[in-house]
Amino acid sequence: MATTRSIPLLKRLIGKQPSRSVTYMHRPGAGSPRPDGSPRQVTLIPGDGIGPLVTNAVEQVMEAMHAPVYFEKFEVHGNMKKFPEEVLDSIRRNKVCIKGGLATPMGGGVSSLNVFLRKELDLYASLVNCFNMKGLPTRHENVDIVVIRENTEGEYAGLEHEVVPGVVESLKVITKFCSERIASYAFEYAYLNNRKKVTAVHKANIMKLADGLFLEACREVAQKHPDIQYNEIIVDNCCMQLVSRPEQFDVMVTPNLYGNLVANTAAGICGGTGVMPGGNVGAEHAVFEQGASAGNVGKESMVKKKTANPVALLLSSAMMLRHLQFPSFADRLENAVQRVILDGKVRTKDLGGSNTTQDVVDAVIKALG
Amino acid sequence: MTKFCSERIAKYAFEYAYLNNRKTVTAVHKANIMKLADGLFLESCRQVATKYPSIKYNEIIVDNCCMQLVSKPEQFNVMVTPNLYGNLVANTAAGIAGGTGVMPGGNVGADHAVFEQGASAGNVGNEKLLEQKKANPVALLLSSAMMLRHLQFPSFADRLETAVKRVISDGKYMTKDLGGASTTQEVVDAVIATLH
Numbered sequence: 001m002a003t004t005r006s007i008p009l010l011k012r013l014i015g016k017q018p019s020r021s022v023t024y025m026h027r028p029g030a031g032s033p034r035p036d037g038s039p040r041q042v043t044l045i046p047g048d049g050i051g052p053l054v055t056n057a058v059e060q061v062m063e064a065m066h067a068p069v070y071f072e073k074f075e076v077h078g079n080m081k082k083f084p085e086e087v088l089d090s091i092r093r094n095k096v097c098i099k100g101g102l103a104t105p106m107g108g109g110v111s112s113l114n115v116f117l118r119k120e121l122d123l124y125a126s127l128v129n130c131f132n133m134k135g136l137p138t139r140h141e142n143v144d145i146v147v148i149r150e151n152t153e154g155e156y157a158g159l160e161h162e163v164v165p166g167v168v169e170s171l172k173v174i175t176k177f178c179s180e181r182i183a184s185y186a187f188e189y190a191y192l193n194n195r196k197k198v199t200a201v202h203k204a205n206i207m208k209l210a211d212g213l214f215l216e217a218c219r220e221v222a223q224k225h226p227d228i229q230y231n232e233i234i235v236d237n238c239c240m241q242l243v244s245r246p247e248q249f250d251v252m253v254t255p256n257l258y259g260n261l262v263a264n265t266a267a268g269i270c271g272g273t274g275v276m277p278g279g280n281v282g283a284e285h286a287v288f289e290q291g292a293s294a295g296n297v298g299k300e301s302m303v304k305k306k307t308a309n310p311v312a313l314l315l316s317s318a319m320m321l322r323h324l325q326f327p328s329f330a331d332r333l334e335n336a337v338q339r340v341i342l343d344g345k346v347r348t349k350d351l352g353g354s355n356t357t358q359d360v361v362d363a364v365i366k367a368l369g
Numbered sequence: 370m371t372k373f374c375s376e377r378i379a380k381y382a383f384e385y386a387y388l389n390n391r392k393t394v395t396a397v398h399k400a401n402i403m404k405l406a407d408g409l410f411l412e413s414c415r416q417v418a419t420k421y422p423s424i425k426y427n428e429i430i431v432d433n434c435c436m437q438l439v440s441k442p443e444q445f446n447v448m449v450t451p452n453l454y455g456n457l458v459a460n461t462a463a464g465i466a467g468g469t470g471v472m473p474g475g476n477v478g479a480d481h482a483v484f485e486q487g488a489s490a491g492n493v494g495n496e497k498l499l500e501q502k503k504a505n506p507v508a509l510l511l512s513s514a515m516m517l518r519h520l521q522f523p524s525f526a527d528r529l530e531t532a533v534k535r536v537i538s539d540g541k542y543m544t545k546d547l548g549g550a551s552t553t554q555e556v557v558d559a560v561i562a563t564l565h
Contacts, residue, residue: 104401104402105401112401112402115402155402155403156402158402160403160404160405160406161405162405165372166371166372166373166409167370167371167372168370168371168405168406168408168409169370169406170370170403170405170406203453203456235456235457236456236457236459236460236488236489237460237489237492239435239457239460239461239464240460240461240463240464240468240469240488240489241464242439242461242464243438243439243461243464243465244464244468257399257453258457260431260432261431261432261435261457263432264432264433264435264436265435265436265438265439265461267436268435268436268437268438268439268440269439272436272440273436292432292436293432293433293436296433
């Protein structure tokens with residue numbers, strides 16, 4: 001449960017942890033319902049498209065592990081006019097949520113419910129961990145990038161208006177407050193997870209005031225962490241470096257739009273959006289979903305043939321288990337998933353195989369041991 | 370974002386595809402989030418697409434596009450984008466295909482044309498490159514070949530492009546960004562030698 005006291009712990013546990021060699025001494029009663037009788041609950045939102053498929057995979061695996069997690073499931077769909085109040089209440093109560101993507105209609109006046117949830121709960125940091133997995137050969141090796149993206153403002157402020165017919169103005173809003181807190185989060189993450197370098201991604205040569213403000217905030221925070229290397233890179237050069245030498249990047253902190261593109265590019269380099277875990281965190285809540293392209297609900301054919309890749313959401317649920325302070329369950333789950341990928345026998349189409357989601361789930365459950 | 374500018378860039382893209390025997394034009398956007406702005410861009414592209422029924426037209430959201438570029442870039446042909454996405458997509462694509470030191474490009478308007486290095490055109494390189502004179506001239510040489518075609522001297526353009534391509538395929542004179550150790554002058558001498 002995310003209390004103010006446990007925020008540093010929370011943030012550390014959200015990161016990718018090396019496997020432990022000491023037994024985790026739990027707080028008495030951690031494996032059973034809390035003293036006041038309420039079970040440890042997590043809100044589960046299956047979502048649209050492939051969402052129900054992959055969240056169901058998580059449910060099955062949690063069941064198989066007998067994880068002390070109880071899901072409170074809610075149906076939310078992207079075409080709803082607004083996010084149901086009862087679901088928001090549930091997340092506020094449980095503090096932790098895991099969800100599939102919500103389909104966003106293109107154009108028109110309906111805004112994305114995925115973005116709405118992040119803004120409503122002030123989940124200001126979106127984290128995606130892109131890394132090479134053993135058994136999944138890609139063009140580059142030794143890649144381990146964490147993209148920390150500001151989640152609430154920037155180009156996604158949603159402020160657009162038509163000045164006259166045929167002319168639209170779209171406002172990009174950058175504030176010192178939001179830039180400072182995302183920079184603080186990035187440096188704290190680097191510090192708590194033994195990362196050596198933080199790179200700020202920007203286009204301040206063109207957007208001098210907006211990205212200039214973001215950079216100033218990053219520089220100020222960098223001074224408070226003298227043992228972490230800090231550098232800056234213009235976003236177009238960054239894209240090019242990502243596809244030629246991604247091993248140079250470690251933690252990257254970016255405003256909203258660049259973060260989306262950088263995270264997707266980095267995910268593509270390491271094997272695709274079907275395998276990279278991630279989540280959104282704010283001061284009080286955490287919502288775990290597929291790492292990159294979280295709003296993506298997959299194609300019709302994937303839904304019909306049930307061939308969506310559950311790996312990303314399974315790894316994100318492992319991050320969630322650590323967040324809830326059940327590291328040994330998290331380790332078991334991650335090891336099982338990594339073993340299935342390493343074996344290479346059961347894989348969905350995006351990884352070059354031809355298995356269904358259920359095949360992968362069965363393989364993971366078997367590998368749990 | 371204006372309808373006027375979106376229409377004319379879409380027209381340029383389809384004209385380019387038509388005149389250069391390209392089969393597909395892909396519009397890159399983020400209209401699920403920036404509904405009005407990118408929505409306007411998309412509408413313009415769709416309108417222009419109806420006037421070119423022989424050219425395939427599709428749309429892709431920019432974050433999915435970045436991922437596709439790094440996994441299956443061969444699916445893309447001509448891509449039309451608004452300003453910022455185009456900068457990022459061009460740099461990513463240039464990086465995939467060998468780097469910004471080799472890709473040609475230029476800027477064109479109704480009355481004028483300015484040719485420069487393809488991607489990252491504003492990049493002036495680092496100090497070292499300048500001192501050791503190791504900048505890669507290939508990008509600007511290929512852009513100057515495009516300029517020669519623009520000036521309607523196609524045979525000169527062909528000669529120049531063939532010479533540059535032969536130097537690259539020989540592989541003996543390449544600057545540092547391509548994995549070699551030659552200076553700019555050595556590459557130029559090699560191109561000149563191949564011209565004859």
